[in-house]
Amino acid sequence: MITESIRVVSRLNRTLFVLVVVTTVVTLASTQATDNSAPSYTKDGSLQLPADYRTWVYLSSGLGMTYDAHSSSNSNPMFTNVFVKPDAYQAFVKTGMWPDKTVFILEERASATNVGPNRGGHFQTDLRGLATLVKDESRFPEKWRFFTFDAENGLPVRLGHQVQTKACLECHTKNGAVDHTFVQFYPTLKRVAIQKGTYKEPPKE
Numbered sequence: 022m023i024t025e026s027i028r029v030v031s032r033l034n035r036t037l038f039v040l041v042v043v044t045t046v047v048t049l050a051s052t053q054a055t056d057n058s059a060p061s062y063t064k065d066g067s068l069q070l071p072a073d074y075r076t077w078v079y080l081s082s083g084l085g086m087t088y089d090a091h092s093s094s095n096s097n098p099m100f101t102n103v104f105v106k107p108d109a110y111q112a113f114v115k116t117g118m119w120p121d122k123t124v125f126i127l128e129e130r131a132s133a134t135n136v137g138p139n140r141g142g143h144f145q146t147d148l149r150g151l152a153t154l155v156k157d158e159s160r161f162p163e164k165w166r167f168f169t170f171d172a173e174n175g176l177p178v179r180l181g182h183q184v185q186t187k188a189c190l191e192c193h194t195k196n197g198a199v200d201h202t203f204v205q206f207y208p209t210l211k212r213v214a215i216q217k218g219t220y221k222e223p224p225k226e
């Protein structure tokens with residue numbers, strides 16, 4: 022009787038173990054699918070926010086980067102954190118090129134200083150907005166399209182609007198070291214692009 026119960030319990034344990042393993046694998050697989058899902062749009066052409074972009078591959082942060090020669094320096098400069106979709110990152114490491122459906126997110130965050138124990142350096146604070154760059158070859162004649170997301174109460178809104186001005190594309194096309202993107206400012210990828218021969222020396226100012 023007792024041995025029979027032990028056997029039943031151990032069989033139950035094994036079933037439970039198998040269930041746990043299967044659930045874990047399924048959960049991991051679905052997380053992966055979300056991470057690498059293709060860009061998704063609404064009917065009117067807005068971009069849906071990739072909600073998990075903070076788990077994407079982090080490329081670098083600009084601090085107080087400004088594109089205007091006459092702008093005065095800000096005592097609390099903005100951080101720009103750049104993330105890229107994980108499958109695009111992996112493809113870039115292999116080839117030095119961005120595959121179709123690459124999505125970048127540039128997160129703009131305010132900064133602050135002088136909060137103890139920090140005495141001089143800057144740290145990141147509130148979200149100010151997101152700028153997005155999407156490569157979708159069958160959808161956009163110029164292959165790449167820019168979108169922006171506003172921030173509300175420290176979080177990005179769910180839909181990003183297509184940028185109407187050509188200014189974004191012009192600067193990115195002229196100055197970006199690899200295929201409209203600023204790989205010259207992403208130190209780990211700069212090495213990859215030089216090695217793979219896809220690095221285009223940006224024009225000197």
Ligand code: HEC
Binds near residue numbers: 190203
């Ligand atoms: C005068 C040049 C210039 C203009 C105009 C410009 N950008 Fe950029 N952009 C940059 C630079 C430089 C970087 C690298 C920033 C960093 O390292 O933080 C960048 C990076 C980005 C990235 C990260 C991916 C990449 O290309 O490396 C996105 C997304 C982006 N910009 C969106 C926009 C949008 C949207 C606009 C228009 C509203 C815009 N940019 C206009 C210079 C420009």
